[in-house]
Structure formats: C-alpha cells, structure tokens
Amino acid sequence: MADLILRGGSVVDGTGAATFEADVAVEGDRINAVGELSGLSAEREIDASGLTVSPGFIDTHAHSDGVLLRDAVHAHGLVQGVTTEFITQDGLSYALLTEENLDLYGRYIAGLYGPPPVGLDVSTMAAFRSHYEGKGCNVAVQAPHGPVRLESVGFEDVPLEGEGLNRAARIVAQAMEQGATGFSTGLSYYPNSFSNTNELVALNSVVAQYDGVYVTHIRNHNNERAPEGSGIVEAMNIGRRSGVKVHISHYRTFPGNAGDLDSIMAEVDQAKSDGVDVTLECYPYAAAATVPGYFLRGECHVGGVDRLLERLGDSAWRERLVDSLENLFPGRSDSATWTWIGAEHLKHLEGVSFADAARMLELSVSEMTLKVMRESGLHCGFRDGMPASASVVRQMEADVMALLSRDDYMVGSDGIPFDEGVPHPRAYGTFPRIVGRLRRRTGVSLEHLVRGMTSLPASRFGLTDRGVVAEGKFADLVVFDADTVTDTADFNDPRTPPAGIPYVLVNGQVAVDGGKPTGALAGRSVP
C-alpha cells in the first residue's frame, strides 16, 4: 500500500521524452512506482485522468530570501507548481555575513527583501541554509558575491587581490563545502560591481574545483572593467579562463532588439563552440523590476548604506546623483512604477508611476526618486513600464519562447514577492504563463518546456534525485491541466493565483490540494 497514487495522468517526466499514460505512486518522500498500478492501492488516490503529471518546477532565480523568513508556506510559488527555488541571486543576499555586516547589507538590500531579520546567524553557509529548512518549497543557494566582498574588503571600490582575495576565496570554498551550488553575482549591483574580471576568474577557479556554477547577472555598470566593455564577453571569458560552468541570469531581448536573437546569442554560441559550458535562464515578461540604486554609479555607493544615505541628503552630491539617474539608463525611469515603499508617509506612491509621483510631489522625476530613496532608507523597489506597443511585447514573448526552445535555457522568475504594494507579476505567474498561455500561443513542445523547468536545472546545479518522474526520485510533483493552465496575475492585479494547477507535492506531501495551499512545510534545504 502506497501513501498516495496519482491515477491515470499523462506523465511528462522531465527528461524531454514523449508523454506517456501512467499511474504514479508515492511512499514517504519518494516516488515508489510509475506505470500501470491498478493492483496497488493507497491511503489517498487522486484522479489525474485528463491531467498532466510532471516533476515540480524549479525556479532558478527567485528573490525570496526575505519573504521565506516571514512566510514559511510560500503559497505564491507553490500554486504555480514551483517546488524548488534558488535564492541568493545576483550576489545579493544575507548569507555569509557577520552580525554587523548583516545589519549594514540588510538595510542596503531591503528594497528587494524587506527589512532584514534581526539576530539571525547567517555567518556561514551552513547557518544560513538552516533557516530555509521546513519551508513550503525546497530551497537551494549559491555563495553571493556582495557578502563575500563585504567580508573580505568591505564596501570599497578596490579590486580583490592579495590577502583580500585569499580571504574571499576561503569564504567561497567554505560555502561550497557547506552546500552552495555555486557562486552568484549581479554586476550592476554593489559592492559586486567594484570587481574586475581577474577577481571573478580567481573566485570562479575555486567554484570550478567544487564543480559549482558561476551564476551571473552580467555587467552593465563599470563596463570599462570588462573585456571589450561587454558584460557577456566578460562572462564568457570568465568561463574560458577559470573552467567554471557559467549560467547567465535573466537573459532575453529588450524592446530595442526584440526579434534579433542573434544580437544576444552570437557571443554565447561562439563561446560554447569554443568549449565553454554555458546555460541560461529567462522570465516571460517584457518589463523588469529592481531597486533604484541600480541607477546610481559606483561612486555613490562607496562606503555602503550609511554613506549612500548621507550622499542622498547632501546638496554637494545632488548634481552627480541626478546626472547618474538621468544618464545611466536614459528614459527608463519615467515609465517605471513604484512597487513597494517601506515608509508609511510614502505608501501612497506604491503603484504610482515615476512620472505621476513626480507631478504629485512637484519635483522632477530624478528629485522624486532621490527623495523616496532617502526618506525610505532605501526600502523601495520599482518595476519598468511595459513597452507601449503590443507588437513589441508579443515579439519579446515570442523571443522568450524561442530561447526556451534551445537545449540550454531554464526558467528563472526573477520574482520579488511582496505581501504589500503592487509587485511585478512575474513572482506570481511565470511558470503557468510559459507552460500554458505562451506554449499554446507559440506551439513549443510541452515536454521540452518542462525539461527546462525540471531535469535541466536539477542536473546543472546538482540537485540529487530531483527533476524527473521516475521510481526512487523525490516526490516533487505538479499536476496541471495542459489545456487550461494559465497565469492570471497582471501588472494591475499582480498577486492573483494561476488557474489549472490542482495539485502540487513537495517531498511526498500534498502542498497544493484542489488549487489551494495546504500549509504543508515539507521543503528542505537542498541539494
């Protein structure tokens, strides 16, 4: 007798193989049989006829570091079929920080994660990972570049070399020994962007020794530090020089190059033909989301959060700050919208575009942005506006699906979930949007898409016995209706749950039942 049987479903097993009809039996935390199981009974039987049964989805890029510590159930990921999330992305996280640096960096990255937990021991990767045991989903991590730099040379614009580099390399090695799947950076964020290519080659040589993965949001700050001034060339060179496996975060076209996949993939394909081991990921929306510090040049960040806040209020810095906002990403900020602001007196600006917020406060867009950053203590985030033309949006979505048709592409939501404000819908709809709405529109094979969400990331990042529906594997499973599954979250109403995903299992426990989260906390710190 099994604990549970999913009866009569169409199994998409995660390997890319053709769909087959089978029962799937679960005992404890594992799948104990797949096939014609009419002779086997179970404590609970779920009729999966007419439905697809696949491995639980793996989100390779989730900014859930903060929200998972406040809300263990993590319903918004589970209801999409996500059973494992990779946090610590873009080199921005709490991991590996001493108490003092947790206070400093926690405030610096609060626009992404909310206020940091107080008194949490995150000083080693083992300690950090222990806080993510027993959540709704499984959680995997990388050693984040920002904390590694902070702990070795502080928040300074200096290259890591000599003793500083040795210290950083030791931190990375210890993190790999304690369960990190690799090393992550975001080279538009600080202090990460104070690095140069040599530093990244040196640290990734350590990662390569542990067979880990270099996960990178490629450089678009301090580009003169990259070979040919190009973030993607730099990433490929790091793979060539260190031998590390490279994984490019949220890599897709933009409104300016929509439809021209060659413009983003030529360098990658050249490197791959030279023997660099590269995988990539993307999310299916034509607009991004981040924190406004993204618009500020390195000089504004030197010294860390308190120095930055001082500069935001210092008239001697005003011109440089405004110049940075207006020149780093010209035109981008006017169409942006505040997603979340952690200051009571500015809450009314959540969901308001930068242009409207500026009018309301009778300031320029730049002055308004600086005021919100300063008065919220950097507790603020925004999302970009969608392109005005539906044809551009649809082309960018077609590009995403073409990228996901490749053998080397995974799905990372880049979700920044917040239980208040007006967040980007990608945290609430990415997986059903791809496997439902966009698959049906573009005709990309379901088996191939599921592979990119399951066995491909599991094998890439060394998640043992996950990502495949087969006897003996962990019972991370999602049951969905391939004909109707879809996202419902949009930019006006971003937190609505998807439709067509009745059941999700995490380590054999029913985490979503009839489309509703059960509250089960069966997730583990993996691998």
Ligand SMILES: [Zn+2]
């Ligand atoms: Zn990100």
